[in-house]
Amino acid sequence: MGYLGTIGSFGDVAAEDDDAVLSYFLKTEAVDRIESGDCYAVIGRKGSGKTALTKYFSQPRKEYVTTAPSLRDYPWNLHARRKNIGASEIESYVSAWRYLIAVKAISVILEQRSMSTMTDSQRAAREFLNENYGGIVPSLSDILSPPRWRVGKTIFSPQAFGVAVGSIEFESENGSISPEIDTLTNILLRTAVTIANQAGLKKVCIHFDELDQGLSQLDESRKQMIIGLILAIRSIRGRKEGDIIYPVCYVRTDIWDELRFSDKNKVSQSSAVYLEWDQNSLLEMVDERIRVKLGKGFSWNDIEDEALMRGSQSKWSHIVSRTFMRPRDVIQFLNFATQKALKELPDADGFDNNDIQAAREPYSRYLKQELDDEIGPHWAKWGDALQACSELATITFTREAFSSAVTKSVFSRVCQRLQG
Ligand SMILES: Nc1ncnc2c1ncn2[C@@H]1O[C@H](COP(=O)(O)OP(=O)(O)OP(=O)(O)O)[C@@H](O)[C@H]1O
Ligand SMILES: [Mg+2]
Structure with missing residues (x-):
């Protein structure tokens, strides 16, 4: 079999569908910036590598716990009801997200670090999750679903809430989320930090990707909920607990551009990382895949015949100039070219100009669909x-x-x- 047959495919175009993505994952500058806690908003166009990063960060680590809960079937309609009616529109979802992050933080610590001797805080956290969610690993969809919280008085001192009862309504009479949620969240965050310290953890990372799932139109309410998540993360990162609890959100550039909130520029400048690629980093990404599939000494030059395309363009430049500098576009182009080449010559070792030319038509159809997903929600x-x-x-x-x-x-x- 020739080189192209051995490669077969350059990988799935969506990181969530590619089981091998970590075997050829390219560690870019974004990885270090996210890992160091430098930034909590990761902004990138479709196909720029947000999900690939969350997969990379989902790998178990010794010194910290990490999770990338799926927002695929997230009940946005339920979340929309968990609004703080007393707060400004922009701030109205912050409380619900802070609570969700706090619950997820204690849940992931208990789930990933089982503790042999149980401290009071661990027992408290466990009991809170068991009582409210019937287990210590509630799904993201369940976290805001109970109509009320049961707060065991031996666990979180009821005086903290100024009431001596064991349960608090999630919703207050006017339909707003109960103001007591903030007190409860602060207690949960402190508890999370205590149990993280007891388990010897340096960090508890929570990666929120796929905020755009099922989005055919970006309406005001979804925008406010996404802003709410960003502000909730910012508020947690800005507190003492933020030294340990690291939520990060991944936002599509087209959605980020539509969001309006007062400190957006500040977040963009100091706490965001933009996923950007150029000809060289894209080539590194492809070379890494070629090395994994063919062997260490191989690279792009070994799988093309070096003949220039029309206009004296190298094949690589020809391909890259037809993409939006996104890994997904390059991978898709190469997959089409591989199919064309193998159809012509089943034991082909590399691409010739015809293969690249022939890939352009199916690639154009792909690109139109990809743009449909990106532009459609803003401009039907x-x-x-x-x-x-x-x-x-x-x-x-x-x-x-x-x-x-x-x-x-x-x-x-x-x-x-x-x-x-
Ligand atoms: N750092 C990387 N190393 C190797 N491959 C990458 C990297 N980043 C992205 N890719 C590849 O690029 C393609 C697109 O990436 P991914 O699915 O993560 O994009 P995305 O930003 O999540 O897109 P969407 O907004 O549509 O969900 C995938 O095939 C993925 O494997
Ligand atoms: Mg994705």
């Missing part, structure tokens, strides 16, 4: 504008020419629908 009819650009077929055009091309495209879409 962006396809008309794309169609108009295609009609105009020039890089520069007047506003009038564009308007009339859009009108034509809308008209033809409506006609097609009527005919259909």
Whole structure:
């Protein structure tokens, strides 16, 4: 079998579907910045490597516990009800997220570090989770679901709440989340730090990815909930407990751009890392995959015939200039090129210009779909504008020419629908 047959595929285009991703994971600068606690917001376009990072950070470590709970089936509608009506719109979801992070923190410590001798704080934390969630590892979807908390009086002193009862309603009478949640959260955070110290843990990391799952439209309420998570993380990181409890959120660039809150610029400047790639880092990412599949001494140069493409462009430049500098685009392009090459010559060792050329058509279809996911939630009819650009077929055009091309495209879409 030739080199390309041995490679077979450059990997799945979504990190969550690629079981081998950690075997060829490239440690970029972002890894160190997240690990050092330098930043808590990771911002990147679709396919730039957010999920790959959370997979990397989900690996068990000796000195700390880490988890990347899935937000795939997260009940956003339930979360929307856990609003603090007394707070400003922007702050209204902060309390619910802080509580969720605190619960997740104690849960992950107890789950990943079973303790032989139980201290009072460990017993308290365990009892709180068992009483409210029927176990010590509630799913993310369950954390905000109980209508009330049961707070054992031997555990969290009821005086802390100014009441001598064993349970507190999640919702107050006006439908708002109960103001007592903040007191409870502070107690839980302190408990998390105590039990982390007792277990000899330096950090408790919680990575929130896939905030955009199932998002066909970015409405105000979802925006506020995402802002709420960022502010909740910031508030925890800004406290003493933030030295140990490290929540991090991963946000798609297009969504981040739509969020409005007063300290956004501050967060962008000092606490965010942007996932950006260039020709060289993308090549390193591909070389790493080639090395894992073919052997240590191999790299990109060994799997292409070095003939230049039209315009004296190297194959690599030709490929990369058709991507948005995102690993997913490059991997998808190479997978299509591999399929084409193997179809032509089952024992091919490398790509020729025809393979790269032939990959462009299926790659374009992929890219359109990828952009649909990114642009659709903000601009449902962006396809008309794309169609108009295609009609105009020039890089520069007047506003009038564009308007009339859009009108034509809308008209033809409506006609097609009527005919259909
Ligand atoms: N550091 C890396 N090392 C190796 N491969 C990477 C790295 N970062 C990303 N990739 C690869 O790039 C592709 C896209 O990455 P990933 O699925 O993590 O993107 P994403 O930012 O989560 O996208 P989306 O917003 O659509 O969820 C995957 O195939 C992944 O394996
Ligand atoms: Mg992802």
